[in-house]
Amino acid sequence: MDLTDHIGNIVASDYRTATVFKKYNIDFCCGGGKTIEAACQSKGINKNQLLQDLLEIEKGSNPQQDQFNNWDLNRLVNYIEDKHHTYVRTTIVTLSQYLNKVAKVHGAHNPELKEILALFNTVADELEQHMQKEEMTLFAYIKEMANSEALGTDLAKPHFGTIKNPIKMMEVEHDMVGNNMSEISRLSSGYTPPEYACNTYMVSYKLLEEFENDLHQHIHLENNILFPRAIELETQLLK
Structure with missing residues (x-):
């Protein structure tokens, strides 16, 4: 995962990341076409901190991660x-x-x-x-x-x-x-x-x-x- 990834794709692959975007008041549904970097820039958010929060979520286990995709x-x-x-x-x-x-x-x-x-x-x-x-x-x-x-x-x-x-x-x-x-x-x-x-x-x-x-x-x-x-x-x- 990096700053060029699209928000919608990130949430699609692991819905738990939605809590991070909600925390920063970033729209992950209608605004899912934006990259992490673009969303952070538009809201004045520390992009590195947000990315770190997402990576912390990714480390945890999530057996149902791909249920909707499957x-x-x-x-x-x-x-x-x-x-x-x-x-x-x-x-x-x-x-x-x-x-x-x-x-x-x-x-x-x-x-x-x-x-x-x-x-x-x-x-x-x-x-x-x-x-x-x-x-x-x-x-x-x-x-x-x-x-x-x-x-x-x-x-x-x-x-x-x-x-x-x-x-x-x-x-x-x-x-x-x-x-x-x-x-x-x-x-x-x-x-x-x-x-x-x-x-x-x-x-x-x-x-x-x-x-x-x-x-x-x-x-x-x-x-x-x-x-x-x-x-x-x-x-x-x-x-």
Whole structure:
């Protein structure tokens, strides 16, 4: 591992390194295309210290390090749908209720709560449409490719030309959602409620932080593992 390695590739090979990037507030999912050096330079971080932290993680044993890379694409897609898409849909309902209540009760004294609510509503709408497109179009085609490879059957060329087209769209949408969640984090001072916060206020911030962390894992699995492997498989099947 060195300073020229891309963040997304590092996390893809060992997800434990995500804790290091989170510690330094470096985006490893949407920003996974940056090198360690570029990310450190943009944030004014000591690159040698960060690299040392990553190498310390690498020294430890991690028997599950390559689990996602070793899964077949059907299993990986099903995992993303069952774990992350289900989590998003369930948590959006709960968070929307909490944030509406908190903004109504505390919004006059804490106007950022109304901004957070508006941003989260945008995130919720974006994610619901995004996941539906993934499941009905992109993921369906990835499963079709995986089955074609397993059965040795011919793969019909999709109506969107190449899988790179919907993937590019999904990555753009990932960036949009990621930027909105980053703004929510900023407005909430890193999900830190004021001392006088009621229980709903505190739970809302805790759940928002959990939601963003899950989203980082979710987007990382797609951008840095699923999508590159799907592009590679399509190239093999259609050559």
